[in-house]
Amino acid sequence: MRKRSWLGLWLLLAASFLLSCLWGRYPLSLSDLWEILSGQAAGAMRETVFWNIRVARNCVAALCGAALSLAGFVYQGLFRNPLVSPDVLGVSGGASVGAICAILFFGGSMAASQAFSFAGGLLAVALSLLLARAIGGNRYFNLIISGIILGALANAAIMALKYMADPAQELAVIDYWLMGSFHLASWDKLRAIAPLILTAGAVLVLLRYRLKVLTLGDEEAASLGVAVGPVRLICVVCATVLTAASVSVSGIVSWVGLIVPHLVRTVLGDDFEANFFQSILCGAALLLLADTLARSLLPSEIPISILTSLIGAVCLAGFLIHRNRGERPC
Amino acid sequence: MLNVENLTVYRGGRLVLDGISFALRPGEVTAVLGLNGAGKTTLLKAILGFLPRQGGALTADGESLDRLSPADRAKQLAYVPQRYDGGFRYRAEDFVSMGATAYLGAFSRPGEGELRRAEALLRGLDCGHLIGRPMDQLSGGEQRMAYLARAMMQDAGCLLLDEPVSSLDLSRQHLFLHRLGRYVEERRAGCLAAVHAPELAYTYAPRIMILHQGRILLDLRRGEPGFEERLAQGLRAVYGPGLRAEFRDGLLALGWEYES
Numbered sequence: 069m070r071k072r073s074w075l076g077l078w079l080l081l082a083a084s085f086l087l088s089c090l091w092g093r094y095p096l097s098l099s100d101l102w103e104i105l106s107g108q109a110a111g112a113m114r115e116t117v118f119w120n121i122r123v124a125r126n127c128v129a130a131l132c133g134a135a136l137s138l139a140g141f142v143y144q145g146l147f148r149n150p151l152v153s154p155d156v157l158g159v160s161g162g163a164s165v166g167a168i169c170a171i172l173f174f175g176g177s178m179a180a181s182q183a184f185s186f187a188g189g190l191l192a193v194a195l196s197l198l199l200a201r202a203i204g205g206n207r208y209f210n211l212i213i214s215g216i217i218l219g220a221l222a223n224a225a226i227m228a229l230k231y232m233a234d235p236a237q238e239l240a241v242i243d244y245w246l247m248g249s250f251h252l253a254s255w256d257k258l259r260a261i262a263p264l265i266l267t268a269g270a271v272l273v274l275l276r277y278r279l280k281v282l283t284l285g286d287e288e289a290a291s292l293g294v295a296v297g298p299v300r301l302i303c304v305v306c307a308t309v310l311t312a313a314s315v316s317v318s319g320i321v322s323w324v325g326l327i328v329p330h331l332v333r334t335v336l337g338d339d340f341e342a343n344f345f346q347s348i349l350c351g352a353a354l355l356l357l358a359d360t361l362a363r364s365l366l367p368s369e370i371p372i373s374i375l376t377s378l379i380g381a382v383c384l385a386g387f388l389i390h391r392n393r394g395e396r397p398c
Numbered sequence: 399m400l401n402v403e404n405l406t407v408y409r410g411g412r413l414v415l416d417g418i419s420f421a422l423r424p425g426e427v428t429a430v431l432g433l434n435g436a437g438k439t440t441l442l443k444a445i446l447g448f449l450p451r452q453g454g455a456l457t458a459d460g461e462s463l464d465r466l467s468p469a470d471r472a473k474q475l476a477y478v479p480q481r482y483d484g485g486f487r488y489r490a491e492d493f494v495s496m497g498a499t500a501y502l503g504a505f506s507r508p509g510e511g512e513l514r515r516a517e518a519l520l521r522g523l524d525c526g527h528l529i530g531r532p533m534d535q536l537s538g539g540e541q542r543m544a545y546l547a548r549a550m551m552q553d554a555g556c557l558l559l560d561e562p563v564s565s566l567d568l569s570r571q572h573l574f575l576h577r578l579g580r581y582v583e584e585r586r587a588g589c590l591a592a593v594h595a596p597e598l599a600y601t602y603a604p605r606i607m608i609l610h611q612g613r614i615l616l617d618l619r620r621g622e623p624g625f626e627e628r629l630a631q632g633l634r635a636v637y638g639p640g641l642r643a644e645f646r647d648g649l650l651a652l653g654w655e656y657e658s
Contacts, residue, residue, distance in 0.1 A: 293500030
């Protein structure tokens with residue numbers, strides 16, 4: 069059973085990737101794909117579509133899906149709450165403020181908005197950690213409350229910046245960014261985020277057992293020999309880097325980080341270490357599929373958060389109804 | 399062994415522990431009795447370093463606990479909290495194997511060997527049927543046994559237990575304390591257990607301390623001259639003069655007399 073579910077997840081990811089490579093406004097067939105891969109003359113247009121548009125975009129989408137889901141999973145473990153999202157410490161709000169500043173004050177060049185949103189996300193989380201320390205008291209509660217405060221501040225800044233923006237041009241760009249999209253994904257973007265995401269992901273993979281013990285609660289984890297403070301800080305930093313890096317290339321992609329770990333736990337069974345890797349695979353596949361739909365459903369591309377929010381809300385309602393009937397598989 | 403000297407703790411501006419001193423002995427269960435709010439939990443948590451203390455020294459085997467790394471502390475002190483509060487779902491043997499955390503490298507996880515040992519510990523406590531079952535579906539008594547197995551896995555010099563049997567039914571209270579006593583004796587471990595029921599303390603703990611108003615009112619060993627009389631006096635001082643205590647065949651029976 070367990071082997072089969074791993075195989076199923078890998079197949080799901082491979083199938084999503086393949087489907088996503090073929091389907092789109094410029095359809096490719098399996099024989100086109102074979103010609104391209106085997107190096108036969110397939111036509112420059114098809115090769116460009118395949119390598120520089122589809123494959124690059126799919127790699128970015130899959131990597132972001134994996135990163136957001138893993139970040140959500142880690143935060144849910146750290147806060148011992150299955151309904152926490154990667155946003156809990158205000159990373160998306162900070163990243164949005166950064167990206168909007170880049171659009172308004174630096175002409176919205178790709179490199180600038182990427183760098184600014186990444187820095188904005190990290191800054192927001194750093195501030196909410198400092199604020200939590202200043203508040204003191206219960207460590208779960210004060211982190212969540214300071215995340216809410218930072219989120220509110222970021223929201224105020226976003227509204228103020230949108231109010232200042234030129235409605236004809238900049239406002240549309242800002243709104244589009246806030247709804248997320250992979251239409252600007254490229255090999256360059258992949259090169260920019262892959263090292264960050266892979267490094268942060270690798271650290272989390274190494275620390276996954278400490279994180280599991282930490283889900284017993286701070287005091288029990290400490291009594292079992294876990295250095296609670298440092299482990300928690302490293303995990304928060306890594307999860308934040310994962311989120312900020314993916315948001316910096318795609319804009320806000322809502323709900324993936326919340327829903328995927330939940331989906332995995334409910335459908336594949338509660339097992340912390342297995343769920344860790346299942347979230348990564350499942351998140352990559354889900355975002356690939358959502359992105360494929362976003363660029364293929366309508367003649368013009370739909371922002372991806374419209375789809376992920378829709379899927380996420382429906383899934384969450386389904387899980388909660390399912391769970392409260394006491395049918396959770398073990 | 400754990401040595402506590404002059405431990406002083408304030409919580410919310412109130413003096414909760416007022417210069418507590420004692421040392422644990424290997425192979426001996428020490429029961430801490432006291433009213434609710436007498437500071438039993440505070441005492442355990444202050445020793446474990448979960449609460450800041452305003453004075454005093456804590457040492458284990460002559461070394462200051464403050465200077466030990468988290469892993470080395472875990473090899474000195476194992477902790478059984480009042481209740482199970484797992485946020486996620488773990489199988490019982492998985493939960494027990496977490497006791498090995500202190501012996502693993504920062505990036506490692508328990509392997510087959512640790513899991514087999516966890517299962518063997520559960521079987522040794524007659525809890526083999528818990529293997530493979532999720533912790534959150536076990537009864538309170540079964541969860542306690544899993545905690546005991548985890549503490550045994552941790553193989554620490556001292557066990558600190560916070561009211562380990564308060565929520566259990568009668569037979570499971572006795573079963574748990576009997577197994578605890580046997581393990582402590584075999585391992586030659588120190589053991590400090592906050593206990594609510596004086597009867598259970600009398601039966602299972604060779605040493606009884608009564609915590610009252612932030613101080614140790616009484617610190618008695620079974621077999622000391624006048625042990626039972628002094629214990630009864632101490633209990634009356636804490637619970638009230640109406641308390642009646644009778645000792646018979648190694649059992650303590652408690653009752654209450656009302657003034658008419």
